[in-house]
Amino acid sequence: MAERQALAAIGQPLLMREYSRYFATRGIRVAQVLLTGDDLAVRRRYLNARNTMTALLRRRVVPIVNENDTVATDEIRIGDNDTLSAQVAILVGAGLLCILSDVDGLYTGDPHRDPAARRIPEVRVIGPEIERMARRSASTLGTGGMLTKLTAARLASAAGCAVVVADGRTPRVIERAAAGERLGTWFLPGSGVSGRKRWLVASARVRGRLVVDDGAATAVREGGRSLLPSGITNVEGSFAAGDLVAVVDAAGREIARGVAAHGHSALE
Secondary structure, eight states: OHHHHHHHHHHHHHHHHHHHHHHHTTTOEEEEEEEOHHHHHSHHHHHHHHHHHHHHHHTTEEEEEEEOTTTOOTTTOOOOHHHHHHHHHHHHTOSEEEEEESSSSOBSSOTTTOTTOOBOOEESSOOHHHHHHHHHSOOOSSSSHHHHHHHHHHHHHHTTOEEEEEETTSTTHHHHHHTTOOOSEEEOOOSOOOHHHHHHHHTOOEEEEEEEOHHHHHHHHHHOOOOOGGGEEEEESOOOTTOEEEEEOTTSOEEEEEEOSSOHHHHO
């Protein structure tokens, strides 16, 4: 890993130099923003990153965002730019996320190999069938292929951000997508959530799990109520008050996330 991180440190200023040159021909300034998973998982650092990005955009400076590969470890890595793009879109409260690739959206199969594969123009709900299509589809660009794009679309759309996956070689693709043209595959946004809940959904790292009984599961799932200690049947992991925890039912299905009012030792 050290060798790869050293290469990232060498390549990053070269990459930024090219971005600066390109945007300068259009009279646009750019700024470099390097993030790790911890920058997004820790609420205080998340807010600081959001304030910095907001200040740059207010000054009409384009942030060039990348993962800070030089210092990121396996424990705090985001891992791929698709997921990072969704987290940044949620961070700045974007209404549209464009994920550009070498494939014109999500297909029923691999369009490079299957001439009968059909493009899916619109996805309202990302269910099992859509996931199977993503596994069969293909993208040779990036680190995760179509599955990571689907993960990114799920995150962003859950926070109320529309997502379009399109071919980056399409002329004026970003301009056309921003105008609402139905190119690529559009993932429709959900109803949206508040700023703090957006952080909980997309960026905060789960530190533990609370297994709850059927009554508590129903109350949380249907009523959106806070979880009382009496409904907890098991505590998994080590966490402190203020950490993010997942609430799961007896079958292990995650039904909610929330900030723990007590540490794990007080609940065991």
